[in-house]
Amino acid sequence: MKYYIIAGEASGDLHGGNLIHELNKLDEQALVRAWGGEHMEQEGAQIVKHYRDLAFMGFTEVILNIKTILRNISFCKRDILEFKPDVLILIDYPGFNLRIAQFAHEAGIKVFYYISPQIWAWKQNRVFQIKKVVDRMFVILPFEQEFYKNFDVEVSFPGHPLLDALAKFSFKEDTSHDKENTIKRVTLLPGSRKQEIKRILPTMLASLEGFKDVEVNIGVAPAIPLEFYKSIIGNSKANLFTQGTYELLSRSDAALVTSGTATLETALMSVPQIVCYKGGLISYLLAKRFIKVKYISLVNLILDKEAVPELIQGEMRSEQIVPILKDLLVDSELKSRMKNDYSLLKEMLGGKGASKRAAVEMIALLQAK
Numbered sequence: 001m002k003y004y005i006i007a008g009e010a011s012g013d014l015h016g017g018n019l020i021h022e023l024n025k026l027d028e029q030a031l032v033r034a035w036g037g038e039h040m041e042q043e044g045a046q047i048v049k050h051y052r053d054l055a056f057m058g059f060t061e062v063i064l065n066i067k068t069i070l071r072n073i074s075f076c077k078r079d080i081l082e083f084k085p086d087v088l089i090l091i092d093y094p095g096f097n098l099r100i101a102q103f104a105h106e107a108g109i110k111v112f113y114y115i116s117p118q119i120w121a122w123k124q125n126r127v128f129q130i131k132k133v134v135d136r137m138f139v140i141l142p143f144e145q146e147f148y149k150n151f152d153v154e155v156s157f158p159g160h161p162l163l164d165a166l167a168k169f170s171f172k173e174d175t176s177h178d179k180e181n182t183i184k185r186v187t188l189l190p191g192s193r194k195q196e197i198k199r200i201l202p203t204m205l206a207s208l209e210g211f212k213d214v215e216v217n218i219g220v221a222p223a224i225p226l227e228f229y230k231s232i233i234g235n236s237k238a239n240l241f242t243q244g245t246y247e248l249l250s251r252s253d254a255a256l257v258t259s260g261t262a263t264l265e266t267a268l269m270s271v272p273q274i275v276c277y278k279g280g281l282i283s284y285l286l287a288k289r290f291i292k293v294k295y296i297s298l299v300n301l302i303l304d305k306e307a308v309p310e311l312i313q314g315e316m317r318s319e320q321i322v323p324i325l326k327d328l329l330v331d332s333e334l335k336s337r338m339k340n341d342y343s344l345l346k347e348m349l350g351g352k353g354a355s356k357r358a359a360v361e362m363i364a365l366l367q368a369k
Contacts, residue, residue: 159350
């Protein structure tokens with residue numbers, strides 16, 4: 001069968017790659033054309049556009065790049081018609097993907113949505129559009145299943161694919177860092193887009209200036225040039241780490257993490273963390289007015305409590321970060337409670353095998369037509 005898959009960011013590329021891996025095992029004739037990145041390409045997908053060319057975040061950035069976005073939408077529609085896929089599989093990225101979903105539905109193409117956009121947080125009215133143009137939702141967060149069922153939307157919960165990605169990661173004993181060593185390693189994960197890195201990384205770095213015996217490592221997003229980070233860190237002694245998020249987290253004592261999939265990855269790697277986020281002023285004010293959830297991190301949303309501290313917008317200041325980070329670098333009550341919450345989180349996410357379960361059901365639905 002022919003699969004057309006669209007992911008608009010790094011996490012979508014990761015999950016898309018795992019899904020393609022399973023589709024290929026189940027369907028020897030699978031032919032995949034995709035918008036994504038290296039993970040999807042490594043699994044045999046023909047990449048039409050890289051997600052780094054699609055990363056426009058927030059109200060202001062979208063307006064400034066509206067012509068490019070419209071050109072991409074137009075090109076995508078033509079490309080789908082030429083490819084003639086058996087199914088269109090959309091991964092998050094709602095502003096773009098919902099437009100393509102409607103087009104594909106009207107063209108008589110089966111539409112699966114793998115990894116729901118966060119419409120439960122805001123823009124809940126999008127659920128009615130999804131109900132009309134998407135044949136099946138595949139959700140990865142336990143509470144999303146109930147949300148869609150409340151609107152009579154066909155929904156499946158195969159589990160969270162991050163557990164598959166972690167299962168493939170080979171943990172190596174870190175002989176260079178004794179846990180009893182006085183040197184502590186703090187990881188900074190400032191996001192995967194230039195706009196958020198530019199806003200968040202300087203504050204993260206400033207928060208570490210007063211710490212002694214601390215090694216600071218910055219996780220480099222795969223689509224962002226090293227020179228961009230170097231222009232921000234200046235004379236800082238922080239290290240730029242390019243070997244992958246899991247490798248970096250596996251050797252970390254604590255982390256400062258920008259809200260997003262990285263907060264969940266950090267939790268699943270059992271690393272104590274502080275969630276930090278600061279957006280553009282207009283985007284933040286709009287989100288504050290319309291957002292319908294109590295938390296911004298996936299960890300807290302799934303657990304439905306503040307298991308990890310969240311410092312958002314004006315709260316994301318060095319004087320707020322420092323005392324919490326000090327607690328996380330010693331055997332504190334906060335650190336112990338966070339580790340216990342992480343264990344519960346892993347149980348709630350359904351165990352490994354999510355990508356395979358999603359692929360099996362997708363193929364069964366396609367064959368049933």
